Amino acid sequence: xxxxxxxxxxxxxxxxxxxxxxxxxxxxxxxxxxxxxxxxxxxxxxxxxxxxxxxxxxxxxxxxxxxxxxxxxxxxxxxxxxxxxxxxxxxxxxxxxxxxxxxxxxxxxxxxxxxxxxxxxxxxxxxxxxx
Amino acid sequence: xxxxxxxxxxxxxxxxxxxxxxxxxxxxxxxxxxxxxxxxxxxxxxxxxxxxxxxxxxxxxxxxxxxxxxxxxxxxxxxxxxxxxxxxxxxxxxxxxxxxxxxxxxxxxxxxxxxxxxxxxxxxxxxxxxxxxxxxxxxxxxxxxxxxxxxxxxxxxxxxxxxxxxxxxxxxxxxxxxxxxxxxxxxxxxxxxxxxxxxxxxxxxxxxxxxxxxxxxxxxxxxxxxxxxxxxxxxxxxxxxxxxxxxxxxxxxxxxxxxxxxxxxxxxxxxxxxxxxxxxxxxxxxxxxxxxxxxx
Numbered sequence: 001x002x003x004x005x006x007x008x009x010x011x012x013x014x015x016x017x018x019x020x021x022x023x024x025x026x027x028x029x030x031x032x033x034x035x036x037x038x039x040x041x042x043x044x045x046x047x048x049x050x051x052x053x054x055x056x057x058x059x060x061x062x063x064x065x066x067x068x069x070x071x072x073x074x075x076x077x078x079x080x081x082x083x084x085x086x087x088x089x090x091x092x093x094x095x096x097x098x099x100x101x102x103x104x105x106x107x108x109x110x111x112x113x114x115x116x117x118x119x120x121x122x123x124x125x126x127x128x129x130x131x
Numbered sequence: 132x133x134x135x136x137x138x139x140x141x142x143x144x145x146x147x148x149x150x151x152x153x154x155x156x157x158x159x160x161x162x163x164x165x166x167x168x169x170x171x172x173x174x175x176x177x178x179x180x181x182x183x184x185x186x187x188x189x190x191x192x193x194x195x196x197x198x199x200x201x202x203x204x205x206x207x208x209x210x211x212x213x214x215x216x217x218x219x220x221x222x223x224x225x226x227x228x229x230x231x232x233x234x235x236x237x238x239x240x241x242x243x244x245x246x247x248x249x250x251x252x253x254x255x256x257x258x259x260x261x262x263x264x265x266x267x268x269x270x271x272x273x274x275x276x277x278x279x280x281x282x283x284x285x286x287x288x289x290x291x292x293x294x295x296x297x298x299x300x301x302x303x304x305x306x307x308x309x310x311x312x313x314x315x316x317x318x319x320x321x322x323x324x325x326x327x328x329x330x331x332x333x334x335x336x337x338x339x340x341x342x343x344x345x346x347x348x349x350x351x352x353x354x355x356x357x358x359x360x361x362x363x364x365x366x367x368x369x370x371x372x373x374x375x376x377x378x379x380x381x382x383x384x385x386x387x388x389x390x391x392x393x394x395x396x397x398x399x400x401x402x403x404x405x406x407x408x409x410x411x412x413x414x415x416x417x418x419x420x421x422x423x424x425x426x427x
Binding site for chain 2: 009
């Protein structure tokens with residue numbers, strides 16, 4: 001289930017929980033798996049699993065009920081969608097910039113291309129979400 | 132709480148220093164991987180911690196006591212390697228019975244289930260087992276003893292890959308059920324790493340690294356790019372490993388904290404992760420200058 005592509009295991013655990021939340025398998029205010037359950041499932045050290053859970057707690061995707069475990073926040077889904085959008089888009093834009101550099105495409109030229117592409121795809125000016 | 136504490140521990144073997152001023156401590160209920168090349172001092176360290184060998188100088192504390200000649204440490208710790216010797220007149224079942232008599236926390240159910248699962252026969256003798264089977268049996272003893280301090284020295288030697296995988300899972304499941312302090316030395320770091328909380332890397336009897344597994348995995352990155360650009364940019368920085376990656380292309384491994392990844396990206400370099408076992412090999416590689424380059 002885990003990949004050995006160099007992504008740290010604790011991030012893979014965090015991503016797995018995020019995906020389960022998106023799929024609706026963990027609902028708002030529902031308890032997610034404990035570090036021990038995750039450790040058993042994925043055959044990993046429970047400290048690593050705890051680190052994955054803490055990443056999500058720091059991002060307000062999970063909250064802690066003392067002595068009871070970690071629960072899904074009401075905003076979790078929105079936060080995950082927002083985060084993934086930003087990361088993916090940011091990655092793609094970085095790639096575009098790199099390729100433009102290799103081809104000696106200047107900034108103005110790239111902006112023209114970008115605007116044209118946006119116009120062609122329906123011409124909306126985008127939301128106010130910060131990138 | 133610290134369960135193991137070593138301070139300036141040296142072990143002389145003849146004139147050679149098998150351990151050289153080694154200091155570290157290990158927290159209760161953690162799994163630590165003990166990594167290093169052949170002759171790095173792994174076995175020496177584990178045997179001293181288990182009370183089988185005596186340190187030459189320095190302070191060793193296991194469960195707050197000096198392990199050598201301590202009955203308390205001997206009862207609460209176990210050292211497992213593939214040279215584990217048992218009286219030749221005992222068959223396998225009798226060995227398990229003796230284990231149960233000696234170790235206060237012995238789990239008979241686990242021992243018997245594993246014994247059956249791995250298809251041992253009660254009347255077999257230890258000396259007649261194959262190398263892989265012997266390791267499997269020894270590991271069953273290590274698991275069933277449920278000692279506070281469990282020291283495995285190359286426990287999977289000779290096991291086939293399928294058995295190794297099963298044993299890692301057994302080790303983890305039993306640890307979750309009954310947490311204890313475990314140190315495992317192994318040359319199969321990439322198979323084992325997900326189980327580990329910390330890693331202790333030895334080289335020439337000295338400590339090179341002692342850090343959480345997650346940090347070791349992110350310790351280094353590989354950069355591939357045009358040779359002159361890469362070398363220019365890395366001037367004055369520690370290159371742990373380098374090799375040609377095509378005409379005029381170089382692959383270099385550097386410490387992550389030494390460089391800026393966005394800058395590497397801007398310079399057109401390809402960034403790739405470096406596995407923890409490769410990191411360990413690179414920083415103990417004498418040909419390249421190894422540890423001194425890391426800790427310049």
